[in-house]
Amino acid sequence: MSTISPVSASLTLSQILERSDVWRGDALARAPLPGVPTGFAELDRELPGGGWPRGSLTEILPARRGVGELSLLLPALARISTDELAWLVCVAPPYPLYAPALQACGVDLSRLLVASAPGRDAAWACERSLAADGVGAVVTWLPEVQVRSLQRLQLAAEASRTLLFIFRPAVCASQASPAPLRLVLAGEEGQVVVRLLKRRGSVQPVPLSIAIQRPLRLKSREESHALAGSVPATPATRSVSLPATACCHHPS
Amino acid sequence: MLPGLRLAEAWGFLPGLSVRERDLAREQAALIRLACWAGNFTSEVSLLPPRTLLLEVAGSLRLFGGAAALFERVVAGCSEQGFAPQAALAPTPLAGQWLASAGDDRACLDTAELPHRLGKLPLAVLELPARKHARLVGFGVRSIADMLRLPRAGLARRLGADLADDLARALGDLPDPRPRFVFPERFAERLELPMPVDSAMALFFAMRRLVATLCGWLAVRAAGIRECVFELAHECGRGPRSATMLVLAFSSVTRSAERIARVLDERLQRLELPTTVLAITLQVEAPAALPGHAKSLFGARGKSAGDSLAVLIEGLQARLGKDSVHALSAVAEHRPENASRRVAPTVMPFAGNPDSAGPERFPSRRTVARMRERKTFGQDSGQNVRVVGAVFPLQLPAGRESPPPSAPDVAKAAPGPRPLWLLAKPQALDEAAGRPQYGGPLRLLCGPERIESGWWDAAEPDAVGDVRRDYFVAISTSEEWLWIFRSPAGWFLHGLFA
Incomplete structure (x- = not known):
């Protein structure tokens, strides 16, 4: 308190509360920049700025790979690449990204850059990407990143207008992190359940269940169960066999 | 040390002296290298072996922010190149040479100033033969100013016409064309x-x-x-x-x-x-x-x-390796491994940015050509490609619901769901009680989608080859959405719907 300068002393409380880096505990913070809509209205409502925050680090902690963690980001990434004509940079994805699926989701492949970077180089590559003009979003997988690197990345993100998503395993949820926004994801009944572990503002009351884009809508367990028993035993034969699809039509 | 000293004497003065033979060829090469470097400032360069370079910079003054700034940059750049330059800026080449050899580096931009500026220089800068020099000294000429006071006609008669002409050229009274340095082809x-x-x-x-x-x-x-x-x-x-x-x-x-x-x-x-x-x-x-x-008028960002x-891509490639940084392109191919291809990243040309423009800069031209070629090939051998099972109760994602029948891109019209991650190599799955296992039994959600294709590259070493697979979307007990297939060799995990 002793460091308050004369200028700040003349500010009123309401002026201070207007600042984007000051927020009340019972309301969502104001974001310095409007966020990028996530494509899911129920999630937008819960995020400060009404979407994924620009110029900030967002940490995503999926319970397992394949619960829909990337599909959750795709509407925003597609918007950035096709509407804003900005580049997407993926650093160190754990598996090769599949171009036809990305294209089908609306990502412009001509503005996608994939960098496979081992170990520490991944964080370095992110930092370089954040510093470049024309990069709209950086998506990276850093399972073993140090807190110090996260701090550097958050500072680098703040200096830009770029979205930065970092995927880390869900066990990191218990560790402290400099990310202003942290989400824990789990799959449930074909949807992804988002728990906002940390955000600027009040604590999220209940986890959100979000219907991301999936190959099909999951029906109740009994309905879709029948398929398992009717797998064609020998796909090696060069004949058209349609037993499984027939079963799908008439679930018993 | 003075020129003309014998080597033995020189060693007498300085025992640690290291002596080198003068290599004129290397000197010439160095001068040419410096001439190439001078191309940064002007295209009008003239070589005066063994040690002089003339740059005509009148056309470059504005670009580099004026004579003083340009001069400073040339001198600094020259030292950076490892030379100790003695430079001068003058309106005529000869005046420039003389000022430089006298070590006068104050810029002189006006021909009217020349008689005054050159006048102060000693006779030595003219590099006259000893006989002529001696005669001039005999007249009582100590500096160029003394010489300029003498009548030109008399000077030409007594010392030869070239000296008088040189004076006229230096002062700008006579034209002084110089041979232009021809920049090497390679x-x-x-x-x-x-x-x-x-x-x-x-x-x-x-x-x-x-x-x-x-x-x-x-x-x-x-x-x-x-x-x-x-x-x-x-x-x-x-x-x-x-x-x-x-x-x-x-x-x-x-x-x-x-x-x-x-x-x-x-x-x-x-x-x-x-x-x-x-x-x-x-x-x-x-x-x-x-x-x-x-440059743009408003300096658009x-x-x-x-x-x-482009700088980012180079930076990443330089550190991570050229193959580690790539872009992706979708190819019209039925075999999933071949439908996604790594391509060299290309930066799209920006309007008003000719730096990255040019006919070869369009990224997709080659890819498109390749896709077309593939497509016709696929159509020709249509009976070998069989994709079965496009009749699932699928909730097709938006954008894929009604592919136009004449869509040029076959990949967009692909019937089945495709995962965001495709494993580099299919991972074998165990089978228990007729069901594939991945941390527990998998539930098959839709399928099979039969992909049977690729007989033509079965014999090639690195190709995927002939495949016969039935693909299913499956969900694991821990809610992972997987893309698996069954082939004669058993069950395999091939992708994740991340």
């Missing part, structure tokens, strides 16, 4: 290091000189490079003479010395030198046209985005 410059160097970082200094030379040469030719090769010649020693090749590649045509130096720095940091380096050669095989570009990305 760029291959060799720089001998003064001493063997064993640290890569120490090489950076010398290599930067070559880069600056290259940029001058490129500027004059209105060209840029996509690739250049440094050859580091090693000490011969015991083994055969060897060389380390260092290839720098750029994602767009460039002639920016900073950009080249940045990539060079990144590469040198990871370079391991087998032994000491004696000389460096810089070669450029195929320079591409790169016209200069007009977006214009630099293409450049900035």
